[in-house]
Amino acid sequence: MFLAYCDAxxxxxxxxxxxxxxxxxxESGVIAVELTCYEGHRILVLSGKDIDVQGPAxx
Ligand SMILES: [Zn+2]
Numbered sequence: 001m002f003l004a005y006c007d008a009x010x011x012x013x014x015x016x017x018x019x020x021x022x023x024x025x026x027e028s029g030v031i032a033v034e035l036t037c038y039e040g041h042r043i044l045v046l047s048g049k050d051i052d053v054q055g056p057a058x059x
Contacts, residue, residue, distance in 0.1 A: 004045045006037040013037050 002020070005012045015035050021042070024032040030048040037043055 002033060002035055002045055004035050004037070004043045006039070006041050006043050008041040009037055009039055011037075015043075 001017070002015045003012065004015055015037065019035045019037070020033055021036055022034045024034075026032055026046075026048075028048075030046055033045045033047060035043045035045060
């Protein structure tokens with residue numbers, strides 16, 4: 001499950017793995033996970049050992 005904030009819905013969702021559309025490994029151990037919310041909006045969540053904040057980043 002991924003906790004992701006959707007800008008379009010202005011809501012935070014707990015999304016199951018089947019809402020993941022792609023996963024990118026960025027430099028320095030950061031993982032960018034692309035998801036779709038329940039309304040179908042695209043959300044980008046950054047995670048990994050170097051990310052301290054709990055909140056996701058959205059693009
Ligand atoms: Zn949405």
